[in-house]
Amino acid sequence: MRSQVKHILCGLIFLFAGLSSFASAPYYLADSGNTYYSKGNYAKAINAYTRFLDNGYESANVYYNLGNCYYRNNEIAKAILYYEKAKKLAPEDADVQFNLQIANQKTTDKIAQDNQLFFVSWWDNFVNMASEKGWAVTCILFLCVGLLFILFYFLSPNLLIRQLSFWGGILMFILSLSSFVLAQQQYRITTAHDTAIIMSPTVTAKGAPAENATQLFVIHEGAKVHIIKTNGNWVEVKLANGNQGWMQLSDIAAI
Numbered sequence: 039m040r041s042q043v044k045h046i047l048c049g050l051i052f053l054f055a056g057l058s059s060f061a062s063a064p065y066y067l068a069d070s071g072n073t074y075y076s077k078g079n080y081a082k083a084i085n086a087y088t089r090f091l092d093n094g095y096e097s098a099n100v101y102y103n104l105g106n107c108y109y110r111n112n113e114i115a116k117a118i119l120y121y122e123k124a125k126k127l128a129p130e131d132a133d134v135q136f137n138l139q140i141a142n143q144k145t146t147d148k149i150a151q152d153n154q155l156f157f158v159s160w161w162d163n164f165v166n167m168a169s170e171k172g173w174a175v176t177c178i179l180f181l182c183v184g185l186l187f188i189l190f191y192f193l194s195p196n197l198l199i200r201q202l203s204f205w206g207g208i209l210m211f212i213l214s215l216s217s218f219v220l221a222q223q224q225y226r227i228t229t230a231h232d233t234a235i236i237m238s239p240t241v242t243a244k245g246a247p248a249e250n251a252t253q254l255f256v257i258h259e260g261a262k263v264h265i266i267k268t269n270g271n272w273v274e275v276k277l278a279n280g281n282q283g284w285m286q287l288s289d290i291a292a293i
Contacts, residue, residue: 064093068100080107098127102134109141115259117141119235122262122293126228129166145260149278165220170228173221177214184210234275234290236261243283247272254283263290 071086087104090097105120121138128134168176187207191200236259245252247269257263263275266282273290276282 064090064095067093068095068097071100071103075103075107080110083107084111096127098124098131098134101127102131102137105137105141109137114141114144115235115237118145118260118262119237119291119293122233122235126293128169129224130168130172142260146258147261149261165223165227168220168224170221170224173217173224177217177221180210180214180217184208184214231292232265233293234263234265234273235259235293236263236289237291238289241285241289243275243281243285245283247274247284251284255281257285262293265290265292 067086067090071083071090074080074083074086084104084107087100087107090100091104101120101124105117105124108114108120109117118138118141121134121141124131124134125138184207187203187210190203191207194200194203236257239259241257243254243257245254257277261277263277266274266276268274268287269284271287272284273287274282274284275290
């Protein structure tokens with residue numbers, strides 16, 4: 039009996055040890071990538087980071103370092119792709135924004151963006167002040183402060199403090215709800231895959247999803263496009279300047 043219990047305990051120990059090593063494996067790959075990256079071995083860093091991502095994990099830092107690796111290998115389109123992926127997870131990160139701007143300067147096409155209404159641009163910048171997690175934490179903080187105000191409202195014998203606590207609580211709950219809405223919006227932005235980077239050196243956009251369709255314009259690798267719809271192996275995209283056209287799905291990589 040004791041022997042059977044011993045075997046069972048040993049089996050459970052090996053099982054949990056195996057599960058633990060399996061669970062930590064993706065993070066070990068990210069750490070390995072960081073080590074190779076710090077040593078300037080970008081090929082091995084890319085391999086480790088890619089294996090980490092292939093396990094279904096995401097990390098703004100991994101995307102950022104992967105973008106840096108490709109930039110140093112002069113693979114600008116891939117660098118832009120991963121900088122953009124990092125920006126989706128960490129829109130407030132100044133380093134990501136700066137490196138993305140530098141990489142975009144090396145692309146062939148300098149596409150001017152259609153003029154946006156000032157409040158649309160302002161709103162986008164405001165939403166990107168924090169990530170989904172950042173806005174969620176802000177929501178919780180405002181909620182806690184609001185509950186504290188309500189507690190003062192019920193416990194304080196002073197009428198002025200009670201009035202201030204009541205309106206302060208109302209304000210905090212409004213701010214908490216607003217932060218929750220912003221967190222939801224950032225979540226939709228993070229999980230959406232409606233933008234992409236041109237990966238082929240040169241792409242000719244067509245007027246229809248067919249090889250013999252009218253040629254509309256030429257676009258080069260590294261350019262960012264908005265995905266409108268797909269049709270089999272074809273995808274209709276829109277550029278920042280408003281130009282639209284069809285190209286092969288293999289010509290782009292979704293952000």
